Amino acid sequence: MRIVDVVEITKPISSPIRNAYIDFTKMTTSLVAVVTDVVRDGRRVVGYGFNSNGRYGQGGLIRERFRDRILEAAPETLLDATGENLDPHKVWAAAMRNEKPGGHGERSVAVGTIDMAVWDAVAKIAGVPLFRLLAEREGVEANPRVFVYAAGGYYYPGKDDTALRAEMRGYLDRGYNVVKMKIGGAPIAEDRRRIEAVLSEIGSQAQLAVDANGRFDLETAIAYAKMLREYPLFWYEEAGDPLDYALQAALSEFYPGPMATGENLFSHQDARNLLRHGGMRPDRDWLQFDCALSYGLVEYLRTLDVLKQFGWSPRRCIPHGGHQMSLNIAAGLGLGGNESYPDLFQPYGGFPDGVRVVDGHITMPDLPGIGFEGKSDLIREMRALAE
């Protein structure tokens, strides 16, 4: 068997929302197809992938470097020991040939999208859901029931507290019991008012997480910590610059509750630096590394090894990004859950059709691969790219 093509198209995922750092009016994603010559159930096996919101499409890098390296590799050097399926680690190594270490930049996003498509193809060739394949390879029990929380609460023009409350009510009505909103894009007094509005809306039905998107300097992060610690929050996310580990460490002296970060760390080396220097607490804090932005699952497995070395459980990971790839990793490898954006970034985010959130959890259907074939609006776009 062999990979016959790697195809990319850059698609808009724009919406008129903003967090404390960026607006999403020009946001794009790379949709990637890894086309194989394998046929299953009368259809050619094509693996699909895409990157999460927050970073833009990576068509240039994929077309100029990574695609060609994979296609130029001798096909047999990309196979596993059976010779009948791809080895994602070997495909990854072929894509990364002639790349120096460090300075991860956004090539990690380009490789992450391709890696997602490779794992989708591998699980489809094996004829099993990816989460079951992962659990079997690791020798652990899969758990198809995955915690998910609803991310939203963005700033956008004309949005008042009534609209914010209605948005959060909508998430509770859909079965979520943890919701997330943005902070740091308004003065602290206004954010306090927004937080209180949401807390009075959700009452004891749900918990609230807040996300500053790396906006604060140390002084502001501490001022917010002192305000936020008055409330029983699910977490305080990305207070300062994602690479400012000293800020994160200092903040833990002012914020005893759970904190979360990691969505903008793109390698196992960066994850290791966070655990070494960021003062993160394995008994309460959350790690949000997102494989689609950070060299894919091949790299995420290395990141999970780093966690183990530092005494962290995979249950402390709730990835950023709201895609089905991380749902599979959560169900297969025992992560603590996954993000979801019920109203945003469609059709890329979300769950297969018919999957409902019940008590803040979804149950993975048994679909071969990542499960994109179960989401009709998404698979339509994917098959338009290649099938």
Ligand SMILES: O=C([O-])CC(=O)C(=O)O
């Ligand atoms: O607004 C964004 O960039 C997305 C984000 O931080 C999140 O989902 O946690």
Ligand SMILES: [Mg+2]
């Ligand atoms: Mg975030």
